[in-house]
């Protein structure tokens with residue numbers, strides 16, 4: 852959940868100005884990717900492996916996506932290029948999401964005041 856701030860004391864003209872800025876800047880980036888970038892170190896299960904003594908394998912990088920209630924899809928990012936693409940896509944998603952939440956908050960405040 853994106854953190855929101857109270858807009859109750861923001862002047863109406865400032866809300867309208869920010870609303871217009873957001874509306875202009877909101878666009879879906881082509882690299883848009885919903886998910887999390889996860890770094891993990893793992894143990895393999897072989898009895899005498901070094902990982903059993905604390906020297907775990909990795910790091911491994913994954914794209915993790917929620918695909919429904921309690922269901923996740925985990926995708927191993929094998930190459931540096933895949934990791935770069937995943938990071939850029941996730942950043943684009945978060946940026947868009949923050950703008951959408953802010954615009955919704957502004958519209959909620961405008962609605963609450965009963966002005967347009």
Ligand SMILES: [Zn+2]
Nearest residue numbers: 894895900902
């Ligand atoms: Zn191992």
